[in-house]
Amino acid sequence: MKATAPPAKRRRGPRLAVLALVFCSLLVPIAFLFNRFPAVYVTDERPQQEINLPSFDPIESGGSVNEDVSKKSSGSSSVLHRGIDSDLSIVSPKPKAIVFPPKIQQEVPPPKVEPKPEVKPVPVPVQVPVPVHHNKNINLDNKRPPRVQSADEVEKAKACQLEFGSYCLWSIEHKEVMIDAIVKRLKDQLFVARSYYPSIAKLKGKETLTRELKQNIQEHERVLSESIVDADLPSFIKTKIERMDQSIARAKSCIVDCNNVDRKLRQILHMTEDEAHFHMKQSAYLYNLGVHTMPKSHHCLNMRLTVEYFKSMPLDPNDSSAHKFNIPDNRHYVILSKNVLAASVVINSTVSSSEDTENVVFHVLTDAQNFYAMKHWFARNSYRESAVNVINYEQIIFENFPEFGTQQLYLPEEFRVFISSLEQPTEKSRMEYLSVFSHSHFFLAEIFKDLKKVIVLDDDVVVQRDISFLWNLDMGDKVNGAVRFCGLKLGQLRNLLGRTMYDQQSCAWMSGVNVIDLDKWRDHNVTENYLQLLRKFGNNDDEASLRASALPVSLLSFQHLLYPLDERLTLSGLGYDYGIKEEVVQSSASLHYNGNMKPWLELGIPDYRKYWKRFLTRDERFMDECNVSP
Template identity: 50%
Template sequence: MKSSSSSYTLPAKRGWRGLVVAVLGLVILSMLVPLVFLLGLHNGFHSPGDLIKDQSLDSADQSAHVDDLMRILGPSLSKDVIGDFFNEADNETVARGAMQVIAEPKKGLPAHPVIVLRPLHDTNIIRVDSSVEVTEYVKGVIDDTSEKSCQLEFGSYCLWREENKEEMKDSIVKKLKDQLFVARAYYPSIAKLAAHDKLSRELKQNIQEFERILSETTADADLPPQIKKKLQKMGAAIAKAKSFPVDCNYVDKKLRQILDLTEDEAHFHMKQSAFLYQLAVQTMPKSLHCLSMRLTLEYFRSPSLHQDLLLAEKYFNPELHHYVIFSKNILASSVVINSTVMNAKETGNQVFHVLTDAHNYFAMKLWFFRYTYKEATIHVLNVEDLNVDYHDKSTLLRLSLPEEFIISFRGVSKSPVTRLRTEYISVFGHLHFLLPEIFPSLKKVVVFDDDVVVQQDLSPLWSLDMEGKVNGAVQFCAARLGQLKSYLGENSIDRNSCAWMSGLNIVDLVRWRELNLTGTYQRLLQEQLNMREASLRDVALRASMVVFQDMIYALDGTWALSGLGHDHRIDAQAVKRAAVLHYNGNMKPWLELGIPKYKGHWKKFLNLGDQFMSECNVNP
C-alpha cells in the first residue's frame, strides 16, 4: 500500500508545482510589460517627461514643506467663513460689489480668505447665514479665473507680481524648450516606423543636442553659436514627423502629460515665490537687526545716559503737543519724528513718546540720545515696564503694534474677467486702548503708526474742535460697518458708519476717560473671545470698529494719504498735497520690496551718515 500511495502522490505534486510556476510567471510578465511601456524602454529612448516626473515627485515633497511653512507664517485666523451680506435689497451695497476680508499681522501678508462675499446677481451664490461658520473653504467658489484664484491662494503676493511683471526674456531658450517638448511627443511614434529610421535618428540626435544645451544654459546670452541653425534643423525634423501618419492619440496623450507636469511645476514655483515674498515682508532685514544689536551693545558700553529733569517734566505736561509712536523699528520711528519736526513751525512744544519692546528698548534709547531733532523732546518707553491695570499683561505686551487687514473688492461688471481691488485697513492694536492709563496726565495725543512720513506742519490738529468725538481719523467709506456686519458679529452697529484708518489719529483722552472706552473694549474683547474660537489678534478689527462707532471725528482726506505700501497707481499730485503719507501694506519703504517711486519721500529723512548704519550696511 505504501508503494501504491507514493506512485500516485508524486505526479500530483509535480503538476501542482508546475501550475504555481506558470501562474507566477504570468503575474511577473503582466507587471513587467506595462512597466516597460511606461518607462519607454520599448523604443530604447526615455519617455517624454520622465525627467520631469522625477522632478515633480521632488517638487511634491518640497511643496508640502512650503505649505507647512506658509501655514506657520500665515495669518492667525483658523476658520474660513463664507457668507452673503446682501440679504436685504440694498442698492448701495450691491453697487459696491462683494468683498473679502483677510486678517493678517502688521508686517505680513495674507494666505487664505476669511470672509467671502458675492453680489446678488452672481449665478453661483453660496448663501450661508451670517452666524454660521464654514470650517472648510470651497475652492473655485469665487471665480475660476486665474487671477482671482491666484489672489485667493497666494494673497497680496499676486498683486505685487502683477505690478512688478517684467517682459519675458530669453525667448530663444523658451523656443528651444517648446521644440524639445514637441519632438519628444512625436519621437516614439516615428521610432516605430521601420521605413523612417533616418528621421528617427535625426529626431533623437536633435533631442539629445537640445537636452545638452538646456542643461548648460538658461539664458539667451549663454547659448552656443549657430543656435538658429539648430532651431531650423529641429523645426524641419518636426515638420517631417508631422507629415507622416502617426498615432495621434499617443501624441495628444504625451503633449497633455507634458502640459500637466509643466503646470504642476509652475504652480510649485509660484507657491515657493509666494512663500519667499511672505518671508521677506514679515521678517526684519538682516541689516536692521544688525543695527539694533550694535546699538544695544554700544548702550551698555557707554557711560550711564543721564536724563535731564527738565525733559522729564515735559513728558507729563498736558500743555505741550504729545505724539505717540508704537514701533519696534528704529529707522521707521526716527523717520516719523524727523519728518514731523522738519516740517513743524515750532518744535519746542513737541514731545514724542516712542513705545517699544524690551528687545529694542536700549537700542532706541541710545539712538535718540545720540541725535537731536531740533528742540523736540524724545521719550522712549519699554512697554514691559508700564504700570497699567490689565487682566493679561503678558499677552498685551506682545501686541504693541497696530493691526492691518485686507479687504478685496470686486466691482459689479458684465465682463467675464473682473479685477479685484485690494485695500489695506489699519486699526489700533490692543496697547492703544491703554493710552489713558499710560499717560494719565495728558488731555490729547496724536498717535502715529511707524510707517508714516509727515510732509506738513501738524499744529492745526491741536486746535480742532472734535465735537465730543474721541478719535480724529481719516475715514474709509469704501467699507461700511453694514458690509462688515457678519464679520463684526454685532447687531447694534450703524450700517452706514464708515470704517476708519490708523496711521494719523488725534485722540481726546479726556473724553475717552469719560466714556470709559477702555472698559468697553475689554468687555467686547472678552465677549468676542467667548463667542468665537479666535485669538486676540483675530478680534482686533471687530472690537476696534465697534468701540469707536459714532466716536470718530472725520478728518479731511488731505490730512493723510494711505496706500503707499501696496498701490502703485497713486496720483503724484495727491502724494504731494497730503500732510501725512501712510505706507500701509506689505511693501514698506525700508524693505527691498518697497515701491521705488514712493521710497524717496521716506529716505530723505534718514540719518544716512550714521556710523552704525554704515557698519551694518543699512541702505533701504
C-alpha cells in the first residue's frame, strides 16, 4: 500500500490564502470607514465636526417683530431649556436661520449695557418691524408636528446622530418597512432552531433529531441567501416551514438546560446586532461618500466646459461689461463656489427675483481647477442685464497677497451642532448645521479694494424674493449684517475660545445671506484681527485643524461688529431637516440648503429640490451630453 500525504497538508496553502483573503475583505471596508473620504472628485468638501451643547431658556429677541418666527431661527424646537454650563468638545460643522425686510427704517440704538468685569459691553441693535410678503393664512411655525417617541427611541436616535450624523435622519426617512411575512417567519424559525441545536446535539439518542435540525437550518439559510422578499421564494416553501416547525416542536419537548438555550439566544442576538451595526457603518460611509463627492455627470460637465474654453473662440462677455466691475455704486454680489450649476442657480434666482438688474454685478470666486469651466459657462449664458465676473481666487491671492499664506479657496464651513437638555435627558436632542465664513472670506476687502459694500451669498442659497432692499440698510458702525443663531452662545465655547475676551451671552451667526460693509471692514481692521486670531487658533500644518478654526475665528472677528438681520430673510435647514412645511418654504424670501443633502445631489431632500431645480439652466448642450439631471 502506497503512503499518501495527508490531505490537510496539501490544502494548507490554499486554506491560508483563503483565510487571508477573507480577513482582508473584512478589514478594507473598516479601513474606509475610519479614513473618512477617499480621494475622489470633491466639489465642496466641508468638514464634519460635532459640538454637544446644553440647550437654553427662551431667547429674548431684542425687539424682534415676530416672536414665533424668531423662535425657529435655530431650526429647532421653539422652547429652549437652560442646562448646566459645561465644557464642550468640537468635532464638526453647519446650521440655519431666518431673515426678511423690504422697508428699512432707521435703527433705534438700545441703551448701553453696563460693563461687566473682564467683559466688554456689546450694544445690540434693535430690529425694526418690517412688512413681510407672507400669506396671512399661513402658520409661521415652520415645523411639522414631530412623531411621539419613546425614551428608548430617543436614546437610540441620539447615539446614532452622534456617531453617524445626518445619515441617521436620511436612513429614518428612507427606512423600508418589512412587509414580507413569510421571509420574516423563516428568519424567526432559523433564529430559534440555531439556539436549540447545540443543546440537542449533546443529548444521547437524539441523533436523528440533530440531523433534521441541521438539515432544516441549512435549507433555510440557502433559501434566505437567494430570496429577500416573499415573491422570490420557491413554491415548496410551505413544506419547508412545516418541516421546521415540527423539528422545533420536537426540540422543545426534550429536556435541555434552559441556561444553555438562553445563552445561545443572547449570543445570536449580539451577533445579529454587531452585523447590523457593521452594515450600518458601511451604509453611512457610502452616504457620506455620496454627499461629499462630485457626481460623475457634474465632473463631466466641468471637463467639457474646460476643454471647450480652449477649443473655441473666446466668448468673454466681460469685455462689454468689465467697466461695471469696479463701480462702487453698483450692486455687487459675491459668491464663493467650485460648482458651476450651484453658482448658476444662485445668480439666476437672484436675477429672476429682482425688479432692476441693470447695475447688478456678480463676482464668482472659484479655484484654479474650475476657473475655465466657470468662465466658459457664464460666457455662454446671460442673466438679464446683470454682469458676471469670474475670478481665479487662488491666482489673485498668490500674485497680490502672497503674505496671507492660505491661498487655497475655502467654501463656507459647516459645523454640526447637537443641542440637548441636561435637565430632561430623555428629551429629543436637536441637530443643527451652523455655517460661518471660511478663511477665504476674510480677504474680500483686499480683493475688492474699490468697492464699499457687497452682499455675500453661499452657493447653496436660492433667492425667491427681491432682496434689493438690503442695499439701503443702514448698519451704523457694524460690518457684517447676518442672521443670528442664538441656539449657540459664545459662553458654551469657552474651551474652544480659550482666554480671549468675549461676551458669553453673545449669539453665534449664520452665513448664507450676509451684507458686508467693506469701508467699515477696513476701518475696524477686520483682516488684520483675523490674521492675529488665526495665529492663535489655527494650525497651518494641519488642514483639518485650520478649517476647524474657522468657527472661533469667525465668531470672535465679528462679535462686536455684527448687525442682526431680520430672521425672516432666510429659511435654513433644507439640506438636512425633513420636517419643514411646504407653505413656509414657498413663502420664504430665500432658501438656505445648509446640511449634507445639497439640492444638486441625488441624496437631496426631494420635497425641497424642486425649488432649486426651477432656476436651473435648461437646453444646455453640455448638460445633455453629460446626462446632468439633478
